[in-house]
Amino acid sequence: MDDPHSSPDRELVDAVLADRPGAFERLVREYQGLCWHIIQRMVRHPEDARDLCQETFLRVHQCLHQYRYESALKSWIGRVAYTIALRHLQHKRIPLLESTGDDFDESLVETIGDGFDLETACADEETVRHLHAAIERLPPLQRTLLTLYYLEEMPIPEIARITGLAGGTIKSHLFRTRLRLRGALETRTGVAA
Amino acid sequence: MIRNMNDDIPSFDDPAREREWLAQENAMRRERLHLDPHSDDARAQRYRMLARALRQPPEEGLPPDFARQVAARAGSVPRTSYGTRFEFGLIIVLSLALLIGSVVVSVQYGSGWLRPMIAPSLSATPSLHLLLALAGCVGFTWLLGRWQQAAGRR
Numbered sequence: 356m357d358d359p360h361s362s363p364d365r366e367l368v369d370a371v372l373a374d375r376p377g378a379f380e381r382l383v384r385e386y387q388g389l390c391w392h393i394i395q396r397m398v399r400h401p402e403d404a405r406d407l408c409q410e411t412f413l414r415v416h417q418c419l420h421q422y423r424y425e426s427a428l429k430s431w432i433g434r435v436a437y438t439i440a441l442r443h444l445q446h447k448r449i450p451l452l453e454s455t456g457d458d459f460d461e462s463l464v465e466t467i468g469d470g471f472d473l474e475t476a477c478a479d480e481e482t483v484r485h486l487h488a489a490i491e492r493l494p495p496l497q498r499t500l501l502t503l504y505y506l507e508e509m510p511i512p513e514i515a516r517i518t519g520l521a522g523g524t525i526k527s528h529l530f531r532t533r534l535r536l537r538g539a540l541e542t543r544t545g546v547a548a
Numbered sequence: 549m550i551r552n553m554n555d556d557i558p559s560f561d562d563p564a565r566e567r568e569w570l571a572q573e574n575a576m577r578r579e580r581l582h583l584d585p586h587s588d589d590a591r592a593q594r595y596r597m598l599a600r601a602l603r604q605p606p607e608e609g610l611p612p613d614f615a616r617q618v619a620a621r622a623g624s625v626p627r628t629s630y631g632t633r634f635e636f637g638l639i640i641v642l643s644l645a646l647l648i649g650s651v652v653v654s655v656q657y658g659s660g661w662l663r664p665m666i667a668p669s670l671s672a673t674p675s676l677h678l679l680l681a682l683a684g685c686v687g688f689t690w691l692l693g694r695w696q697q698a699a700g701r702r
Contacts, residue, residue, distance in 0.1 A: 395606050483601065490602065522557040525557075526569070530565065
């Protein structure tokens with residue numbers, strides 16, 4: 356992991372705080388992908404997500420002097436984006452999680468299944484569409500956790516710093532969501548053995 | 549490596565769940581490394597398909613000039629946090645309330661204790677020790693303020 360005390364983080368933060376030309380634009384360009392992934396996955400409304408991304412970076416610009424290098428700059432900015440998206444969902448009364456509790460097939464645990472070929476399934480557009488639809492139907496929190504874990508390749512402790520959730524809670528969400536999506540895939544491609 | 553960084557995360561109490569978790573992790577790692585899927589069982593291949601879908605970025609993205617636009621907008625806003633402004637306002641209001649309260653109390657009840665307090669100091673010169681202590685307090689407060697300002701800027 357980056358050491359926030361010696362990494363380019365400090366150089367970039369110092370440049371922004373000193374109002375050096377182009378420094379803040381460089382910071383935005385560096386982290387806009389992360390913010391977009393977090394906010395877009397939470398909010399799912401492209402126009403709202405764009406506005407919230409802008410709000411995130413304006414907040415970062417305002418509050419950067421409060422950054423104390425206790426975590427990587429990436430995590431700190433991710434936390435700002437997550438908090439802004441969360442507040443937006445609360446304002447719109449969109450639940451972060453489903454209230455139904457465990458919605459996954461426990462019987463899938465440790466079953467191998469059969470009749471599946473990765474390359475064939477990936478080439479089948481209907482199966483791919485089915486899987487993407489299942490991902491889209493996930494509640495905002497689970498979608499975001501999966502995005503940070505797979506797309507941003509962040510380890511669980513770093514996701515914990517962004518979301519404020521405990522590592523064990525994140526692990527549990529990831530586990531159940533993956534099992535649930537695997538169940539969705541099995542109903543499409545064949546029954547577990 | 550991601551696996552090492554996740555080592556501090558507690559295991560599931562149920563061993564079957566933990567084994568399933570490890571299968572999920574293994575499939576994610578194999579997909580990330582583009583390893584040949586033919587040796588994977590059906591479960592691992594399904595998790596790998598999931599990983600492939602999740603690693604795709606969203607179709608829609610931010611406009612190409614997003615960074616430039618935001619930087620231009622940020623440049624037009626002075627960098628003073630709302631929190632700092634609120635705290636500063638609160639300090640002013642509370643200081644004024646304290647000052648007004650002190651004046652009112654002194655006028656109302658001061659005749660009994662204010663005159664005896666002032667009388668000896670008018671008749672006698674303050675000692676050098678007291679003046680030094682006062683100067684020390686003022687100097688220390690000033691230095692503390694400077695140090696806090698420097699820490700805030702860092």
